[in-house]
Amino acid sequence: MANGEFRLRIRYGKVGRLRWLSHLEVIHSLERTIRRAELPYAITQGFSPHMKCAFGPALPVGTAGENEYLDISLTRYTTAEEALARLIASTPADLAPLEARYVSEAEPSLAAAITIAEYHAIVSGKESSADSVQTALAGVVDSGSLTVQHRGKQKVYDLARSLPKEVRVTDQDGGIHVALTVRMGPEGSLRPEVLIREAFRIASLEATVSHMTRTDTLIETGEGLWVRPL
Amino acid sequence: MTRVDLWPRIEPLLSRIERPARYVDREWGAHHDEEADYRAVLIYPDTYEIGQANQAVAILYGLLNAISGVAAERAYLPWVDMSALMREEGVPLFSLESCAPVRDFDLVGITVPYELTYTNVLETLDMAGLPLRSVDRSETDPLVIGGGPCVYNPEPIAPFFDAILIGEGEEAISDIVAAHRAAQSEGLSRAATLLRLAQIPGVYVPSLYAVELDEQGAFSRVVPAEGAPATVTKRVVADFDALPAPVRGIVPFMDVVHDRFGIEVLRGCSRGCRFCQAGMVYRPVRERSADTIVRDVMAGLACTGYDEVSLTSLSTTDHSQLEDVLRRLQRRLEGTGVSVSLPSLRVDAFGVEMARLVAAGGKKSGLTFAPEAGTQRMRDVVNKNVTEEDLIGSVERAFAAGWRRVKLYFMIGLPSETDADISGIGDLVSKVLATAKAATPPNARGSVRVAVSVSTFVPKVQTPFQWEAQITGEEVRRRQGVLRESMPRKGVELHWHDSEISFLEGVMARGGREVADVVEAAWRNGAVFEAWTEQFRLSRWHEAFALTGVDPAAIANRVRSEDEPLPWDHISAGVSRRYLARERSRALAEQTTPDCSFVGCTGCDVCDDLNVEIVLGGGQRG
Numbered sequence: 001m002a003n004g005e006f007r008l009r010i011r012y013g014k015v016g017r018l019r020w021l022s023h024l025e026v027i028h029s030l031e032r033t034i035r036r037a038e039l040p041y042a043i044t045q046g047f048s049p050h051m052k053c054a055f056g057p058a059l060p061v062g063t064a065g066e067n068e069y070l071d072i073s074l075t076r077y078t079t080a081e082e083a084l085a086r087l088i089a090s091t092p093a094d095l096a097p098l099e100a101r102y103v104s105e106a107e108p109s110l111a112a113a114i115t116i117a118e119y120h121a122i123v124s125g126k127e128s129s130a131d132s133v134q135t136a137l138a139g140v141v142d143s144g145s146l147t148v149q150h151r152g153k154q155k156v157y158d159l160a161r162s163l164p165k166e167v168r169v170t171d172q173d174g175g176i177h178v179a180l181t182v183r184m185g186p187e188g189s190l191r192p193e194v195l196i197r198e199a200f201r202i203a204s205l206e207a208t209v210s211h212m213t214r215t216d217t218l219i220e221t222g223e224g225l226w227v228r229p230l
Numbered sequence: 231m232t233r234v235d236l237w238p239r240i241e242p243l244l245s246r247i248e249r250p251a252r253y254v255d256r257e258w259g260a261h262h263d264e265e266a267d268y269r270a271v272l273i274y275p276d277t278y279e280i281g282q283a284n285q286a287v288a289i290l291y292g293l294l295n296a297i298s299g300v301a302a303e304r305a306y307l308p309w310v311d312m313s314a315l316m317r318e319e320g321v322p323l324f325s326l327e328s329c330a331p332v333r334d335f336d337l338v339g340i341t342v343p344y345e346l347t348y349t350n351v352l353e354t355l356d357m358a359g360l361p362l363r364s365v366d367r368s369e370t371d372p373l374v375i376g377g378g379p380c381v382y383n384p385e386p387i388a389p390f391f392d393a394i395l396i397g398e399g400e401e402a403i404s405d406i407v408a409a410h411r412a413a414q415s416e417g418l419s420r421a422a423t424l425l426r427l428a429q430i431p432g433v434y435v436p437s438l439y440a441v442e443l444d445e446q447g448a449f450s451r452v453v454p455a456e457g458a459p460a461t462v463t464k465r466v467v468a469d470f471d472a473l474p475a476p477v478r479g480i481v482p483f484m485d486v487v488h489d490r491f492g493i494e495v496l497r498g499c500s501r502g503c504r505f506c507q508a509g510m511v512y513r514p515v516r517e518r519s520a521d522t523i524v525r526d527v528m529a530g531l532a533c534t535g536y537d538e539v540s541l542t543s544l545s546t547t548d549h550s551q552l553e554d555v556l557r558r559l560q561r562r563l564e565g566t567g568v569s570v571s572l573p574s575l576r577v578d579a580f581g582v583e584m585a586r587l588v589a590a591g592g593k594k595s596g597l598t599f600a601p602e603a604g605t606q607r608m609r610d611v612v613n614k615n616v617t618e619e620d621l622i623g624s625v626e627r628a629f630a631a632g633w634r635r636v637k638l639y640f641m642i643g644l645p646s647e648t649d650a651d652i653s654g655i656g657d658l659v660s661k662v663l664a665t666a667k668a669a670t671p672p673n674a675r676g677s678v679r680v681a682v683s684v685s686t687f688v689p690k691v692q693t694p695f696q697w698e699a700q701i702t703g704e705e706v707r708r709r710q711g712v713l714r715e716s717m718p719r720k721g722v723e724l725h726w727h728d729s730e731i732s733f734l735e736g737v738m739a740r741g742g743r744e745v746a747d748v749v750e751a752a753w754r755n756g757a758v759f760e761a762w763t764e765q766f767r768l769s770r771w772h773e774a775f776a777l778t779g780v781d782p783a784a785i786a787n788r789v790r791s792e793d794e795p796l797p798w799d800h801i802s803a804g805v806s807r808r809y810l811a812r813e814r815s816r817a818l819a820e821q822t823t824p825d826c827s828f829v830g831c832t833g834c835d836v837c838d839d840l841n842v843e844i845v846l847g848g849g850q851r852g
Contacts, residue, residue, distance in 0.1 A: 016256075017237075017241075017254040017255065017256050018254065018256060018483070020244055020250040020251060020253075020254045021251055021254075021483050021484075022251070022484075024485075025251055025483045025484050025485075026483075028483070028485075029258075029481075029483050031535070031537070032258070032481055032534065032535030032536065032537075033258075033535060034535070035531070035535035035536075035537065035566075035568075036258070036532065036533070036534070036535035038532065043565070043566070043567040047593060048593055049567040050537075050567060051537075051567060061250060062244065062245050062250070090258075090535070091258075092256050092257065092258055093256075094256055210242075
């Protein structure tokens with residue numbers, strides 16, 4: 001961050017139909033939003049100038065996000081309220097910014113700081129019930145690790161580390177809801193739908209995830225406190 | 231009528247396919263209007279990322295949505311993974327905005343961008359659940375209207391459309407919609423509606439034109455039904471500067487081709503290259519003024535948030551106020567990170583100067599020039615008024631100014647071409663390469679690249695070469711061999727076009743109505759997305775030719791006499807047949823013809839036939 005620039009942190013959602021966007025599509029779209037909002041955005045110097053902005057951890061295609069974050073650098077101070085109002089007026093509703101506030105230049109980047117993600121999945125399947133889903137998930141969680149094949153590579157997740165909270169399964173309005181919290185980091189970020197799919201496969205449970213939402217992305221402080229980036 | 235929303239049936243398919251962003255709508259600029267009582271859907275018959283940036287669709291979308299009581303939506307052809315699932319689940323082709331079945335609209339407009347998308351038109355109609363042919367449609371089916379670059383010989387697709395608009399759509403579209411709405415409120419039958427549409431200038435209703443063959447089974451003439459005009463003449467907008475540019479265009483989420491704000495700075499080109507259909511059919515030249523361009527670029531960037539604007543047209547460097555426009559844009563866009571791009575450059579000092587203006591301080595990604603032929607003789611035949619000196623001088627300037635890549639476009643198979651003309655391409659490329667290296671500092675010479683793209687000439691209708699024979703596939707491959715031999719071995723990336731694809735383009739370009747049977751047979755045989763090389767199979771077409779008894783070589787590879795009746799004679803682009811024939815004989819005599827937008831009239835008849843004139847923003851060119 002260069003001198004005289006202001007770091008504005010924005011909380012936004014990726015919901016409704018737009019959960020089908022990829023992370024790259026979200027980045028491009030929000031950059032265009034910032035230009036439409038005519039915010040005084042900073043650009044990088046050099047051969048191929050581009051907007052200075054930094055996003056939190058990527059969301060997969062098909063997964064919604066209710067509390068996602070990005071930082072942008074502004075060259076002029078504009079009140080956060082005004083910046084937010086202009087952004088909202090320039091963004092498709094399902095990708096709309098929800099909150100904006102200036103943060104210190106000393107804070108680490110979102111991508112490095114956000115290590116905790118909370119997810120909510122809706123599961124459906126003919127023979128499945130909250131109990132059978134709970135049992136299937138417990139089977140994998142209790143085994144302590146999960147081995148995933150991805151593009152020919154094998155990755156082993158330590159579930160004690162990757163799942164810092166109990167997985168909760170509830171029955172709501174005839175649907176089976178799974179709430180789980182995942183720890184992300186350089187050692188790897190477990191994708192919750194991979195865990196659920198694998199649990200169903202092992203338990204021979206015929207069920208699928210029909211909706212997956214990342215409900216929150218959080219920063220874990222040195223004291224072990226989980227806080228929102230804003 | 232209650233409208234059907236197919237989204238609940240489409241969303242469950244999205245986790246099973248690639249790139250779901252193609253199907254979700256909700257982009258910035260998409261227009262949602264649930265109330266309008268007249269509904270049109272505009273379809274680009276290819277995938278979303280190919281069709282989204284199409285300017286014609288964007289213009290018509292904006293104009294239709296501005297009419298009170300009218301809503302326009304978009305649809306694209308789903309990629310094969312999605313269409314297979316949709317067929318499996320019984321989901322018909324849908325519009326993006328309201329996710330409604332295409333067949334529930336009042337008007338279905340399909341743009342036809344390229345000959346190899348003809349089978350995609352049938353795939354579109356079939357997925358929509360509409361009868362493929364106009365004659366089989368019922369009173370409750372929507373009106374299916376075509377338009378776009380391929381309509382100057384509409385015959386190979388004529389039976390699939392109820393009507394085809396020849397020429398520019400900005401004014402014609404509201405005439406068509408008004409006539410259709412009036413016909414609906416009067417309760418007219420489909421046949422009576424079509425007869426009424428045929429009265430609108432530029433509207434061709436194929437079912438009103440019977441094709442007659444002679445005793446040998448060759449094309450003889452087209453007989454119009456009573457009340458239909460003998461010749462359908464293209465529509466053209468006289469006051470192009472006054473047309474609203476689509477500045478509130480749709481901004482896609484996913485990466486698409488031409489993913490930038492495009493502003494059409496001029497329409498038409500009268501350079502007079504004799505192979506070029508666009509140059510013949512989009513006349514006369516009409517420029518937008520510098521003030522209008524700068525105003526619309528600033529408005530378009532503000533509305534869309536794009537970081538790039540492209541000044542599009544057939545020959546942007548010919549715009550009489552280009553330098554003024556670029557200087558003003560540069561001032562306005564300073565410090566925003568927004569860049570300006572030009573589609574291709576005139577091969578001269580001015581062209582390179584404009585490229586320098588555009589690239590000032592930023593990336594110098596590569597320059598594109600189109601000398602088209604390797605020898606002066608051949609360039610004179612095609613009327614490409616570029617000399618070797620022009621090209622070498624331009625390359626020298628460009629590399630001295632810091633560019634390291636240049637792309638050159640050439641053609642083989644042009645009328646009267648000899649092997650010497652082909653090896654002339656290699657000689658010219660060698661000189662370009664040597665010039666580029668000499669103009670580059672020694673330590674940077676390793677990064678010098680010359681890309682050479684060589685297409686095969688396909689004779690197009692409404693051009694001076696419409697009577698010429700296309701060389702056979704075998705001959706194409708022989709000449710490509712000559713070309714390869716003549717090319718420098720190092721420092722050149724050579725690309726050439728597939729001979730099979732060129733052959734099929736040629737058949738579609740000049741075929742008569744019988745070719746519609748071939749298109750249908752090929753589609754029934756699985757031909758779809760033929761413009762995607764990995765999907766293309768010539769064998770399907772050979773089977774279709776055999777099945778329908780159509781001889782493709784007689785269409786593509788045969789020279790025609792100038793008094794032979796042609797299947798597209800009832801369609802006029804305004805350029806007279808007399809002019810085309812005169813240009814053809816000047817070509818074979820190796821005589822060039824100047825550009826009427828720089829000097830005086832050269833007698834193509836467009837201005838008189840269409841009652842329009844050349845409009846130059848700066849008053850004069852050159």
